[in-house]
Amino acid sequence: MASKKYLNAPFYPYLTLPISLYILEPFSNDKEHTMTDTNDKLLKLRHSTAHVMAEAVLQIFPEAKIAIGPAIENGFYYDFDLPRSLKPEDLEEIEKRMQEIMKAKLDFVKKVVTKDQALEIFKNQPYKLELINELPETEEISTYTQGEFTDLCRGPHVENTRDLNFKAFKLLNVAGAYWRGDEKRPMLQRIYGTAWDNPKDLRAHLDWLKEVEKRDHRRLGKELDLFSLHEEAGPGLVYWHPKGARVRHEIEKFWKNEHYKNGYELLYTPHVGKSWLWETSGHLDFYAEGMYPEMIMDKANYYAKPMNCPFHIMIYKNSMRSYRDLPFRWAELGTVYRYEKSGTLHGLMRVRGFTQDDAHIFCTPDQMESEIIEVLRFSLFFLKSFGFEKIQAYLSTRPEKAVGDPALWKAAEESLKKAIESEKLEYDIDEGGGAFYGPKIDLKIKDAIGRSWQLSTIQFDFNEPERFGMTFVDTDGKEKRPYMIHRALLGSIERFFGVYLEHCAGAFPVWCAPVQVALIPVAEAFNDYAREIETKLKAMDVRVWADLSDDRMNQKIRKAQNEKIPYMLVLGEKEAESKAISLRPRQGEQKNLIPFDDFTQFLMEKITNKDLL
C-alpha cells in the first residue's frame, strides 16, 4: 500500500506505519504554479483534459472500462481497465487523438439524471455502476458529455474543448493502480498527464521535472561517490563511502554537540533484543510484519530492533527514579531495522536499515508543557541550521481507538498546541489523526525547489510507560507514571541525508562538505607551493585536496567544480611569490591574489558559523 508518494513521511519512532500526505508544490516563488493558487480554472481544465483523454482511449479501445479520472496536483490521471497493457507508444497515439478532440471544439454538456437513468447509461461500465450505487440518495447525479464521450461526473468542467490548449498538456506515464487503492481489488492502468493553461507553463513544469531528476539523490550519490546500495548484499541497506561518511560524520557531530549543549544525555543501546522486549512493548502484536524475522539463539528468540524506545526504557527502569531526577532527555543515533516491502524501497529515502536521531523524554506531568515547548524550539533550531526556513506544523489528535485516559490526551494536545503557538508556526490540525498511543506534532519543511518533506516528529506515548510499568516516586512518596515523549528531529539520518542532498543539489555548505578546499597548481612547478598550502590547511583541520595530477589547470578546475567543492585555490607563480592564493569559489566571483591568512580567516568563519553560502 505504501507508495513513492509517502517518501516524505518520516520514520516514526513508535508503532505506526508511515502515512503521510504528499505535497508537491513546485515553483514556490512562482505563485502561478502552486496548487494553493490553483484557482478553479486549472482544476477544471485538468479534469476536463482527463475526460478528453478518456474519450481518446475509448476511441482506441471501445471495450475499455473506465474508472475515475480526477484532477491532481499539476495534472490529472484516469484509470482504465483495458484488454491489453499500454506501451509508451500508445501515449503518443492517445495524445494525438486528444489534440484532435480539443481542436474539434466540442461542448461539455451537463445533464442531471435520476439514479435509474444513470444505471442505464453506464450499464456496461461496472466501475461506474459501483460508484453510482454508492452515491448518497440525496446527491444530485449528473453526467458530462463531450463529443462521443459521456462520463459520470459532478463537474465542473470548461465549457468547450477549445478552452483546453492542445499545446499545453502532456501524458507522462502509465502505472498500475488498484481500483480504489485496495490491493484486493483489480489492478487498473492509470495514465498520468500534466495540463496547463498555456504552453509556457507546461514548459516550465517540464523544466521543473527535469530539475527534480537532476537533483535525484540516487544520481548525485553516485556522481559524487557518497553512498551505494548492493542487491547482492541485501536491498535497502546503505553503504556509506568515504565522502558520504564524511558528511554524515559532520552532521552527527553537530547533532551530538547540540544535544549535550541543550540538556540531553546520549545513549548507546544494543541492535538486537529478546522477544520479551517486543512482547512487552506491543510491537510483536501490532508491528510484527514490519520487523525482521527472529533469530534463535540459546533457546531464546531475538529480534533486530525496529525502534529504540524499549531499550531506553530498560535504562530508565534500571533504578528507582525520583521526581527530583526528572526530566530525563535521552538521545541516541539508533540504527533500527524494519522490513519494508520490496516495492517501496527507494534510494536513501526508504530503506530497511536506518539510523533514527531519536530521543525520549521522561518527565513529570508538571514538566510536560515546558518540555514540549523546548523540544519544538530545539527542532526548529536544527531545521533552520540546515537552511530550512519554511516550516509547517501538523497536530494530530486522539483517534477513536486509543489507549490512555482521554483527560491526559486533552492535556497533551493542549500543550502541543501551546508550543506551536508560542513558536508562531503555521499549523493544521488533523482531528483523530494521532496514533493510538498519543497525540503528536509533525514538522514539514520545504526544500529549495518547493517540495515538502516531513522531518521532525514529536509524539506523546501513553502506552509504553504503562506496558513497561514505569514509575517515579513523587513528592508525596507515591509511585507515579512518568510522561514519555518520543521525538526525532531529522527523522532518520539516511533519509535526511537524501533530502538534504536533493535540497542543496549536492553542493553541501562548507562546514559539512566532504572536501572543503581544492588546490589547483597551475603547473607542476607549483606543486611544492600547493603541498605547503595543503600542510597548513590540514593543520587547521580543513579537508583539503591538492590536485597534483598532470592534468591541465582547466581540467582540474572542471573536476573540482563537478565535485562541487566549495573553494578552489588556484596556485601559480604570482601566488607563490606573494604567499597568496587565487580564490575560485564553486559559485560566485573569483578573487585573485588574496593573502593566504585572509583566506583562512574567511574560511574558518564560514565553517564555524555553519554558513550556508
Added chain:
RNA sequence: GCCAGGAUAGCUCAGGGGUAGAGCAGCUCACUCGUAAUGAGCAGGUCGUGCGUUCAAAUCGCAUUCCUGGCUCCA
C-alpha cells in the same frame, strides 16, 4: 506484495539469433599549460542469475533477483 518497464565495461548508453560497441572514468607515454575537458596508446564486459528452444542466444521463451515508475487523492 501487486501492475508495467528495465538489467550490456566502474559510469552513461548503443546494438540485437551466428561467438560484443561508443563516450567518460582507469592505466601508460608525451605535453607543464593561468580559471569548466591537451594529445596518443593500452587495458577493460560473455551482455543480472538459472533453466529451456536452436546447429548457434547477449539477442527468443519460462523462472528468479534487483532497479525504475506507480498502487486513498473518493463520479
